[in-house]
Amino acid sequence: MRRTLICVLVLFAVLGLGVVVNAGSMSGTGYSFDAPQLAGATVQNFDSAAVGVYMTGVFGNVTISSSTNMPYRISTDYAGSYNNPGIALENGTYDSGLTTNVLFQFPSSVSAFAFSWGASDKNASLTVYSDAAGTNAIESMALPIVGFSNNGEWYGLYAATPSINSARIMFTDGDWCFVDELHYVGSVIPTPAAGWAGVALLSVMGLRRRR
Numbered sequence: 001m002r003r004t005l006i007c008v009l010v011l012f013a014v015l016g017l018g019v020v021v022n023a024g025s026m027s028g029t030g031y032s033f034d035a036p037q038l039a040g041a042t043v044q045n046f047d048s049a050a051v052g053v054y055m056t057g058v059f060g061n062v063t064i065s066s067s068t069n070m071p072y073r074i075s076t077d078y079a080g081s082y083n084n085p086g087i088a089l090e091n092g093t094y095d096s097g098l099t100t101n102v103l104f105q106f107p108s109s110v111s112a113f114a115f116s117w118g119a120s121d122k123n124a125s126l127t128v129y130s131d132a133a134g135t136n137a138i139e140s141m142a143l144p145i146v147g148f149s150n151n152g153e154w155y156g157l158y159a160a161t162p163s164i165n166s167a168r169i170m171f172t173d174g175d176w177c178f179v180d181e182l183h184y185v186g187s188v189i190p191t192p193a194a195g196w197a198g199v200a201l202l203s204v205m206g207l208r209r210r211r
Contacts, residue, residue, distance in 0.1 A: 083118025109163030114156020
């Protein structure tokens with residue numbers, strides 16, 4: 001019994017050297033997007049997008065849809081302020097109404113999603129999902145108030161398993177916000193070498209015990 005307990009503890013110690021956290025949040029400033037989970041990310045902004053009002057649009061490889069009867073907008077409003085570097089996605093306008101629900105769908109599974117966030121005066125939320133329809137939630141985070149800040153605040157979520165196929169931003173009713181500089185990363189995550197070492201160690205110990 002004691003020998004078995006020691007073997008289990010050794011296994012956990014070895015596996016601990018290469019543990020991949022299943023899901024979590026990321027954030028930063030200065031548009032740096034320097035989280036390790038975003039290494040090699042594809043970046044999609046709206047600089048070449050046609051300005052206007054959308055219910056659904058495809059930008060690069062990302063399909064973005066409003067899930068309410070109010071559209072979102074691609075616009076140059078307040079470029080250079082409110083964390084809006086130029087052309088950005090707004091959740092609407094005070095003239096045409098504001099959507100409270102925008103869904104981002106990826107062409108294939110990704111392991112991380114992040115974006116610049118600005119002009120928020122009330123809390124919002126980000127959720128990532130394992131399905132394209134946005135029904136099977138993996139992880140969520142609060143998107144904080146950044147107000148008049150122009151420091152390039154960005155936020156995001158990552159999930160190793162299951163992979164992310166869509167993400168949703170839930171805006172607070174009546175709060176006009178900006179989203180830009182979408183970052184997303186493919187979902188291939190190698191098994192840590194230490195993890196394989198731990199499996200091998202357990203197998204060897206099991207063989208020795210049987211002998």
